[in-house]
Amino acid sequence: MDITIAEAARQLQEAQDILLIAHKSPDGDTLGSSFALYWALCGLQKRVRVECSDPIPNKYSYFLPKEMPRFEPRFYAAVDLADVQLLGGRLEPLAGSVHLCIDHHVTNTRYAACTLVDPYQAATAQLIYRVIREMGCKVTPAIADCLFTGISTDTGCFRYPNVTPETMRIAADLMEAGAQAAYINRLMFETRSRARVRAERLILDTLTESFGGRCAEIVVSKAMMAETGVREDELDGISALPRRIEGVWVSVTYHERENGYKISMRTGDEVDACTVCAALGGGGHKRAAGCFISGSLGEARERIRCALESFLPVPPNHGEGTV
Amino acid sequence: MDITIAEAARQLQEAQDILLIAHKSPDGDTLGSSFALYWALCGLQKRVRVECSDPIPNKYSYFLPKEMPRFEPRFYAAVDLADVQLLGGRLEPLAGSVHLCIDHHVTNTRYAACTLVDPYQAATAQLIYRVIREMGCKVTPAIADCLFTGISTDTGCFRYPNVTPETMRIAADLMEAGAQAAYINRLMFETRSRARVRAERLILDTLTESFGGRCAEIVVSKAMMAETGVREDELDGISALPRRIEGVWVSVTYHERENGYKISMRTGDEVDACTVCAALGGGGHKRAAGCFISGSLGEARERIRCALESFLPVPPNHGEGTV
Numbered sequence: 001m002d003i004t005i006a007e008a009a010r011q012l013q014e015a016q017d018i019l020l021i022a023h024k025s026p027d028g029d030t031l032g033s034s035f036a037l038y039w040a041l042c043g044l045q046k047r048v049r050v051e052c053s054d055p056i057p058n059k060y061s062y063f064l065p066k067e068m069p070r071f072e073p074r075f076y077a078a079v080d081l082a083d084v085q086l087l088g089g090r091l092e093p094l095a096g097s098v099h100l101c102i103d104h105h106v107t108n109t110r111y112a113a114c115t116l117v118d119p120y121q122a123a124t125a126q127l128i129y130r131v132i133r134e135m136g137c138k139v140t141p142a143i144a145d146c147l148f149t150g151i152s153t154d155t156g157c158f159r160y161p162n163v164t165p166e167t168m169r170i171a172a173d174l175m176e177a178g179a180q181a182a183y184i185n186r187l188m189f190e191t192r193s194r195a196r197v198r199a200e201r202l203i204l205d206t207l208t209e210s211f212g213g214r215c216a217e218i219v220v221s222k223a224m225m226a227e228t229g230v231r232e233d234e235l236d237g238i239s240a241l242p243r244r245i246e247g248v249w250v251s252v253t254y255h256e257r258e259n260g261y262k263i264s265m266r267t268g269d270e271v272d273a274c275t276v277c278a279a280l281g282g283g284g285h286k287r288a289a290g291c292f293i294s295g296s297l298g299e300a301r302e303r304i305r306c307a308l309e310s311f312l313p314v315p316p317n318h319g320e321g322t323v
Numbered sequence: 324m325d326i327t328i329a330e331a332a333r334q335l336q337e338a339q340d341i342l343l344i345a346h347k348s349p350d351g352d353t354l355g356s357s358f359a360l361y362w363a364l365c366g367l368q369k370r371v372r373v374e375c376s377d378p379i380p381n382k383y384s385y386f387l388p389k390e391m392p393r394f395e396p397r398f399y400a401a402v403d404l405a406d407v408q409l410l411g412g413r414l415e416p417l418a419g420s421v422h423l424c425i426d427h428h429v430t431n432t433r434y435a436a437c438t439l440v441d442p443y444q445a446a447t448a449q450l451i452y453r454v455i456r457e458m459g460c461k462v463t464p465a466i467a468d469c470l471f472t473g474i475s476t477d478t479g480c481f482r483y484p485n486v487t488p489e490t491m492r493i494a495a496d497l498m499e500a501g502a503q504a505a506y507i508n509r510l511m512f513e514t515r516s517r518a519r520v521r522a523e524r525l526i527l528d529t530l531t532e533s534f535g536g537r538c539a540e541i542v543v544s545k546a547m548m549a550e551t552g553v554r555e556d557e558l559d560g561i562s563a564l565p566r567r568i569e570g571v572w573v574s575v576t577y578h579e580r581e582n583g584y585k586i587s588m589r590t591g592d593e594v595d596a597c598t599v600c601a602a603l604g605g606g607g608h609k610r611a612a613g614c615f616i617s618g619s620l621g622e623a624r625e626r627i628r629c630a631l632e633s634f635l636p637v638p639p640n641h642g643e644g645t646v
Contacts, residue, residue: 159481194568
């Protein structure tokens with residue numbers, strides 16, 4: 001059942017022993033939203049904890065509690081979690097038990113008993129902000145840090161088309177409530193490890209173009225990862241780099257795996273990445289999707305080329321070459 | 324004389340035949356602010372035009388008028404222009420004639436008869452927004468595009484520490500007034516020319532570190548510019564790249580010129596770039612400043628090293644080398 005902000009707030013106010021669930025491969029929005037709710041519910045003297053099937057990356061440590069209580073949950077709330085598959089291995093047994101889901105994905109499958117979903121919100125954190133205010137909680141500096149992180153990370157630091165005037169005004173409120181905006185933005189968007197910087201240079205050296213410059217491709221090989229010592233989670237946003245080149249409609253990143261290539265596709269308005277990747281057995285969003293292709297790099301390139309052919313107006317071999 | 328927003332608005336309302344002056348090597352803030360004022364003053368039926376000693380980069384064409392009237396100016400207003408040197412060669416003769424200057428640089432030299440300056444504003448565009456409202460002008464979509472561009476470019480798309488809650492709220496107002504926020508952000512921050520991509524790879528190959536990794540330096544040589552065909556205005560933001568490396572407090576970019584090096588310095592909280600560059604005859608903001616050093620690259624590096632020595636806790640030769 002779809003519910004309102006007021007109803008979601010009421011359920012949380014009445015609940016006891018609450019488990020908040022963040023999605024697997026956690027990002028700033030699922031974590032910021034979950035921990036904002038954690039801090040607000042702690043303020044209401046409730047027993048509450050956050051779980052995620054994957055480890056929480058170190059960079060979010062500024063908003064994490066030192067420890068969280070152990071207890072047998074009586075109320076399960078999933079946050080920014082569109083589909084039970086995103087519970088991840090360890091938490092999959094909870095699939096049928098989720099009382100409340102608060103989310104902003106248009107693809108939400110309504111797996112929870114009650115769902116508060118609004119795809120017009122740039123981040124789930126915007127919904128959580130309104131739920132927290134509805135519960136009458138004060139937005140503490142800790143809550144403000146969490147929510148600012150969620151909004152900032154899901155909007156590419158207020159850059160993407162999902163940003164609305166409300167997004168900007170909530171961010172302003174959060175800054176006044178004590179969010180360390182400059183610190184968070186620096187940490188999320190302006191901090192690269194040395195390994196990442198080294199890897200980025202090698203990766204950009206693989207840049208090639210096809211379809212008359214409409215398609216740009218890069219390769220992330222296992223050799224590059226080994227040579228630079230970069231971790232997978234340090235390569236955040238690497239797939240978006242080729243798309244920045246003027247005139248490029250589609251960027252394709254080939255991440256080498258044991259028996260093939262994980263493909264990340266990023267597109268502009270002109271091509272629906274989800275449709276292209278779905279044809280190759282993958283999926284995702286309109287402007288960001290992915291799939292897996294087994295075999296060699298040459299085979300992967302060929303399959304991508306065929307899949308793109310009907311979407312791009314220039315023949316694949318026209319304007320090919322390194323940049 | 325320093326004046327208030329109300330007084331600046333009054334002067335502009337009373338003025339006729341107004342020449343608005345943007346600073347040389349024009350950026351989004353000087354242009355966005357100047358053209359916002361241009362459109363507002365046009366709306367008040369005044370003869371007005373904008374001049375800049377350098378050509379206006381193509382990417383700003385979405386807010387430029389098709390043509391501007393020719394006339395003998397009777398009122399000169401400089402916008403985002405801290406010092407008469409920034410008038411640039413062609414407009415230097417106006418140095419003693421500027422009636423009004425509206426600016427947000429702490430280093431403003433008060434060369435104009437009247438100066439409206441507020442260094443706490445993230446962008447001059449924020450001041451212009453308030454002046455335009457004070458004049459009772461409607462913020463049209465064209466004005467909103469101009470001002471949004473100024474704010475977005477001077478804050479690295481709402482990322483830098485100069486962003487305040489007011490910055491976010493003005494941006495929200497401008498979006499509601501019709502600013503094409505997503506289009507502008509994509510164009511300013513997510514679009515790179517092929518020449519820029521090629522140049523960036525060469526420039527990143529010059530990356531070196533000193534002061535135990537606290538300082539990172541890159542070089543933009545004339546040879547690189549010639550080899551890649553990149554224009555100066557396409558290198559926007561290049562100076563910020565080394566600062567992204569974790570642990571780096573100061574980034575220094577050496578832009579080769581005829582008889583020396585133009586230095587761009589970017590810093591974090593730890594070091595005041597303006598103080599360092601002022602000691603070398605330059606100036607700017609706390610976290611972004613510049614200066615000119617004549618002589619060879621080796622000489623420029625040595626002078627920078629000496630200037631930084633008292634600000635960085637590690638000896639200059641400690642941890643030196645390529646990344």
